[in-house]
Amino acid sequence: MPNILSIKNLNVFYEKFHAVKDIDLSLNEGEIFVICGPSGSGKSTLIRAIAGLEKPKSGEILINNKAMNEKEVLNKNIFGMVFQQFNLFPHLSILENITLPLMKVKKISKSESIEIAHGVLSKVKILDQKDKHPSKLSGGQQQRCAIARSLAMNPKIMLFDEPTSALDPEMINEVLDVMTDLASAGMTMIIVTHEMGFAKKIANKIILMDNGEIIESNTPNNFFNNPETERTKSFLNQVLQH
Amino acid sequence: MVEVFPRLLPPLWVTIKVSFISLFLAFFIGLFFGSINSVFSKLNPINLVSRFYVWIVLCTPIIIQIYAAYLLLPKIGIKLDVFWVGVIALTFNSAGYQIEISRASITSIDKGQYEASKTLGMGLFTTMIYIIIPQAIKRMLPATANEASHLIKASAVLSVIALLELHKAAINLQGNSFKFIELLALQAFLYLPIVLGTSYIANFLQKKNDDKSSRIDLVK
Numbered sequence: 001m002p003n004i005l006s007i008k009n010l011n012v013f014y015e016k017f018h019a020v021k022d023i024d025l026s027l028n029e030g031e032i033f034v035i036c037g038p039s040g041s042g043k044s045t046l047i048r049a050i051a052g053l054e055k056p057k058s059g060e061i062l063i064n065n066k067a068m069n070e071k072e073v074l075n076k077n078i079f080g081m082v083f084q085q086f087n088l089f090p091h092l093s094i095l096e097n098i099t100l101p102l103m104k105v106k107k108i109s110k111s112e113s114i115e116i117a118h119g120v121l122s123k124v125k126i127l128d129q130k131d132k133h134p135s136k137l138s139g140g141q142q143q144r145c146a147i148a149r150s151l152a153m154n155p156k157i158m159l160f161d162e163p164t165s166a167l168d169p170e171m172i173n174e175v176l177d178v179m180t181d182l183a184s185a186g187m188t189m190i191i192v193t194h195e196m197g198f199a200k201k202i203a204n205k206i207i208l209m210d211n212g213e214i215i216e217s218n219t220p221n222n223f224f225n226n227p228e229t230e231r232t233k234s235f236l237n238q239v240l241q242h
Numbered sequence: 243m244v245e246v247f248p249r250l251l252p253p254l255w256v257t258i259k260v261s262f263i264s265l266f267l268a269f270f271i272g273l274f275f276g277s278i279n280s281v282f283s284k285l286n287p288i289n290l291v292s293r294f295y296v297w298i299v300l301c302t303p304i305i306i307q308i309y310a311a312y313l314l315l316p317k318i319g320i321k322l323d324v325f326w327v328g329v330i331a332l333t334f335n336s337a338g339y340q341i342e343i344s345r346a347s348i349t350s351i352d353k354g355q356y357e358a359s360k361t362l363g364m365g366l367f368t369t370m371i372y373i374i375i376p377q378a379i380k381r382m383l384p385a386t387a388n389e390a391s392h393l394i395k396a397s398a399v400l401s402v403i404a405l406l407e408l409h410k411a412a413i414n415l416q417g418n419s420f421k422f423i424e425l426l427a428l429q430a431f432l433y434l435p436i437v438l439g440t441s442y443i444a445n446f447l448q449k450k451n452d453d454k455s456s457r458i459d460l461v462k
């Protein structure tokens with residue numbers, strides 16, 4: 001598969017604080033890339049910088065081998081971003097959450113937008129909820145709606161920042177199932193998650209971050225069974241304990 | 243008393259008109275500068291000017307603002323009917339408060355809303371119009387209703403520039419030897435339904451918007 005995303009020497013600062021340090025990574029089309037690491041290690045900062053939400057101090061982001069700045073990345077809907085807190089628009093119905101960006105950004109007609117929305121909502125299995133407002137849905141349904149809203153924009157790569165961390169345990173699987181379906185359908189994805197079982201199943205590559213750096217980058221099999229670094233071992237011990 | 247009641251109805255209508263036209267204009271001024279205030283940095287020139295403006299409004303008595311409009315507008319060549327001088331004075335005053343109301347509501351919207359909107363490719367203008375402001379308006383409703391009731395009552399001060407609104411009309415009648423106390427009571431009785439009506443409309447809108455209907459009690 002051809003290379004779809006390369007990141008070279010990415011550095012992100014918050015004022016003087018160096019949150020993401022000299023990150024290099026490369027992703028082929030259809031690959032699932034999982035980022036894990038302790039709290040404060042810079043996972044969100046990295047994925048947000050990729051999405052165009054944080055401005056890197058230096059480094060390059062190449063899409064299909066073409067360098068792009070945050071503006072281009074956002075304007076061309078390269079990435080679909082799924083947040084821990086869903087960030088649905090509470091004043092709009094589930095359907096309108098999806099049709100509004102289609103109409104305003106892609107300038108697609110209302111009827112065609114509705115058709116696209118129906119398509120993505122049935123993919124995530126909440127078409128029957130389309131006329132409700134987000135507050136009327138369970139957390140799992142809201143997150144699936146957020147995934148559908150991003151998918152509707154037809155991104156090249158889907159980004160997930162701890163998509164199940166705000167969910168009650170019984171709702172985690174319905175979201176992970178949707179993500180697994182997406183992966184099977186060939187979507188390229190970058191996922192920050194603490195769900196290690198899920199990561200092991202779905203990932204093609206997995207990295208451990210700490211202090212803004214990539215400590216280990218490995219295949220899931222090696223990462224879990226035969227990690228290269230002590231840091232990874234102790235991290236796995238911590239997260240796999242409970 | 244019964245015979246003066248009809249004579250106070252046209253002035254009552256003037257009070258309603260001058261208050262609601264001013265509230266309406268000030269609402270949009272408030273929304274515009276409130277948005278700019280919350281989106282751009284404090285040092286943006288528009289923000290500096292609007293901060294200064296809000297400061298002037300909040301720190302001076304409304305009667306001075308009304309005299310200022312009445313006396314200064316003609317000096318800069320704007321000669322208007324006293325009704326419109328009243329509208330300008332009240333709009334000037336109310337906009338100061340409504341900029342603050344808008345700014346506070348817009349600032350209270352979660353930054354995740356901007357971020358989601360941004361990653362979907364929506365620009366700042368689209369985001370404000372379709373995502374942020376509609377949510378902020380709901381939150382503004384209680385404070386705006388409060389401001390409406392203040393402004394309706396404050397419009398009585400327009401009597402100082404001889405606008406024949408409710409209070410001025412009552413003063414005139416008193417000159418015609420009607421009893422002072424009774425006229426006061428009658429005025430109070432006439433302001434009451436407008437203020438309560440405003441409260442009722444705000445409640446209705448709030449309920450329509452929101453199932454967790456939080457009541458707005460202007461009169462507690």
Ligand SMILES: Nc1ncnc2c1ncn2[C@@H]1O[C@H](COP(=O)(O)OP(=O)(O)OP(=O)(O)O)[C@@H](O)[C@H]1O
Pocket residue numbers: 014017019037038039040041042043044045046
């Ligand atoms: N807006 C910000 N301003 C200043 N510092 C920040 C900001 N956001 C994050 N940081 C700091 O940057 C570092 C990395 O934060 P980040 O949110 O990327 O971590 P994370 O790996 O996503 O953690 P978590 O697992 O808790 O979500 C942390 O030390 C954090 O305190």
Ligand SMILES: [Mg+2]
Pocket residue numbers: 043044045161162
């Ligand atoms: Mg995070």
